[in-house]
Amino acid sequence: MCEISEKLEKAKEYICKRAGINPAVGIVLGSGLGNFAERAEIISEIPYEDIPCFPRSTVEGHKGRFVFGKIGNTPVVIMQGRVHYYEGYPMEDVIMPARIMGLLGIKTLLLTNAAGGVNKGFSAGDLMLIKDHISCFVPNPLIGKNLSELGTRFPDISEVYDRELSGRIKACAESLGTELKEGVYCQLTGPSYETPAEIKMLSVLGADAVGMSTAVEAIAARHMGVRVCGISLITNMAAGISEVPLSHEEVKEAADKAEVKFGALVERFIAGLSE
Numbered sequence: 001m002c003e004i005s006e007k008l009e010k011a012k013e014y015i016c017k018r019a020g021i022n023p024a025v026g027i028v029l030g031s032g033l034g035n036f037a038e039r040a041e042i043i044s045e046i047p048y049e050d051i052p053c054f055p056r057s058t059v060e061g062h063k064g065r066f067v068f069g070k071i072g073n074t075p076v077v078i079m080q081g082r083v084h085y086y087e088g089y090p091m092e093d094v095i096m097p098a099r100i101m102g103l104l105g106i107k108t109l110l111l112t113n114a115a116g117g118v119n120k121g122f123s124a125g126d127l128m129l130i131k132d133h134i135s136c137f138v139p140n141p142l143i144g145k146n147l148s149e150l151g152t153r154f155p156d157i158s159e160v161y162d163r164e165l166s167g168r169i170k171a172c173a174e175s176l177g178t179e180l181k182e183g184v185y186c187q188l189t190g191p192s193y194e195t196p197a198e199i200k201m202l203s204v205l206g207a208d209a210v211g212m213s214t215a216v217e218a219i220a221a222r223h224m225g226v227r228v229c230g231i232s233l234i235t236n237m238a239a240g241i242s243e244v245p246l247s248h249e250e251v252k253e254a255a256d257k258a259e260v261k262f263g264a265l266v267e268r269f270i271a272g273l274s275e
Contacts, residue, residue, distance in 0.1 A: 007053035023077035026101035031114035032255035040069040057081035072271025086190040095220035102224040115209035116238035130230035135215035151223035165229040183208025187215035196240025
């Protein structure tokens, strides 16, 4: 069995040979942005299944590939489909894509996701800028032997989501006339949705939205010194707030409806990073 560092090196070496560009920004596409790569000037596409030692997304609707190209003049690597802890992968595999993007040289990582609304002031279809997260309900992705070539043993993550980048996203939303909420995102393991009692608990803890990804990727990226920002699409109100039973189909439907405004915001933000 390969050591983590060996897996990372093998995957990075393969990707570098096929990428055709050195990305400055990484983008992880969650529900609502599945077709975002079509907005880019595409240079290459690499299916996850072709990459040595690389985990594959098993979630319906996730294409499972890296797309390299440019948005405006900004060189990017786009993840179409992420892997989740609930799929049965060890946490080191869940964060492997984020680490690989860091090794490819990105300085900025934009994380997007679909989330359930915990804040009663939110509605399905809202976009929420992630200003902080709660990750203590999932294993910390840095547990185990520290890879000193990636980062320090005890990284400071008092500012996981970069304030300057967040300010840029807010300015882009304002210029587009797009309402942008702000809040704290909480990652749980999934795959079951939360109970009403769990949502009540999360509300007391200060969470505004809940999902099954993102926080561990943010930690892994910050460990490597990558600047992180994030946006959640509120696809539904969480259990106990909404009287409608939760379903993956509901999430996909809401994500599809918000795709245009979500994509326009991300495109303007990414293109502006090269200015």
